[in-house]
Amino acid sequence: MDFEQADALNQAIRLLSLRHRARAAALLAPLGLHPGQEALLLELARTGPMIQAELSEALGCEPPSVTLMTRKLEAAGHVRRTPAPSDRRASVVELTDSGKALVGQIKRLWCALAGETVTGLPAQTVAELPRILRALAGNVDARARRPHGSGTV
Amino acid sequence: MDFEQADALNQAIRLLSLRHRARAAALLAPLGLHPGQEALLLELARTGPMIQAELSEALGCEPPSVTLMTRKLEAAGHVRRTPAPSDRRASVVELTDSGKALVGQIKRLWCALAGETVTGLPAQTVAELPRILRALAGNVDARARRPHGSGTV
DNA sequence: TAGGATTAGTTATCCGAATAACTATTATGC
DNA sequence: GCATAATAGTTATTCGGATAACTAATCCTA
Numbered sequence: 001m002d003f004e005q006a007d008a009l010n011q012a013i014r015l016l017s018l019r020h021r022a023r024a025a026a027l028l029a030p031l032g033l034h035p036g037q038e039a040l041l042l043e044l045a046r047t048g049p050m051i052q053a054e055l056s057e058a059l060g061c062e063p064p065s066v067t068l069m070t071r072k073l074e075a076a077g078h079v080r081r082t083p084a085p086s087d088r089r090a091s092v093v094e095l096t097d098s099g100k101a102l103v104g105q106i107k108r109l110w111c112a113l114a115g116e117t118v119t120g121l122p123a124q125t126v127a128e129l130p131r132i133l134r135a136l137a138g139n140v141d142a143r144a145r146r147p148h149g150s151g152t153v
Numbered sequence: 154m155d156f157e158q159a160d161a162l163n164q165a166i167r168l169l170s171l172r173h174r175a176r177a178a179a180l181l182a183p184l185g186l187h188p189g190q191e192a193l194l195l196e197l198a199r200t201g202p203m204i205q206a207e208l209s210e211a212l213g214c215e216p217p218s219v220t221l222m223t224r225k226l227e228a229a230g231h232v233r234r235t236p237a238p239s240d241r242r243a244s245v246v247e248l249t250d251s252g253k254a255l256v257g258q259i260k261r262l263w264c265a266l267a268g269e270t271v272t273g274l275p276a277q278t279v280a281e282l283p284r285i286l287r288a289l290a291g292n293v294d295a296r297a298r299r300p301h302g303s304g305t306v
Numbered sequence: 307t308a309g310g311a312t313t314a315g316t317t318a319t320c321c322g323a324a325t326a327a328c329t330a331t332t333a334t335g336c
Numbered sequence: 337g338c339a340t341a342a343t344a345g346t347t348a349t350t351c352g353g354a355t356a357a358c359t360a361a362t363c364c365t366a
Binding site: 187188189190215221222241242 | 354362
């Protein structure tokens, strides 16, 4: 692949990242949330209470990021942390009532953002997009390069 | 658009952003660069010396980000800042010899990263990707929403 | 030409996300 | 059973990127 093509692709991915995140930030700001936090709340809503290591895995980010995000969401009252009964190292994270209420609003924003994002694209392209983007993400997944994790579960 | 589809799309974009950036970071680390800096150097290589306001526009990020990035790249010796002759507010940023040498290496990494990213995808999809991703980025461009800038010039 | 508006850039502060280094707990192997 | 390895989480620090608030220079207009 020559540099022009490579640059067009890498640049487009970088720009989409910036813009999508910026737009998410603008939509989430009225809720008092910063981008990234909505993913944590949605994951808890989707899967139920879980420990931080599971959250880290599900969100695709590192444990220290989860520590800080959960702490801020806990301070905001959207999340509760309780010691795991079977493992004294772990702490279980779950949504509070405030967090559950917020998730409803996030879901509406999420639909609006996605709709906005694909405006003007053919329906077939839109339908294929998630699969394509996941394939791209999988191709550059640094975790898959590590010796221990041979499969995505 | 229902929530499941919206979430699949937003989540895929978020994950691709994280992974692509992480992989870029891993590739750029041996050069002593952090992700984002390579975009600045490539832009200077592409367009030639320019003032920070132009860099900010070209990179799609805000002036304070450019200030910090240029300062660090200047400290590393890859970039030089000189006062603009015609406007005493502005400072012209240009590549040093060290920066030019680095650009050559970045270009190789960039090709490798792009190739890695699209591994296994049909050639036609790969060919259409940059255009599609740019369309998505354009759709969520917060700048286009501002009242003063009715057009992209 | 004097004064307000715009523009270029910086500083301070916040956040997500990363790595490195550390503690505490659990699991494992001899 | 005990020492070692692996795991859960935190702290400290770094970076890109954002906004808000500010200075300094330029532009524009009345």
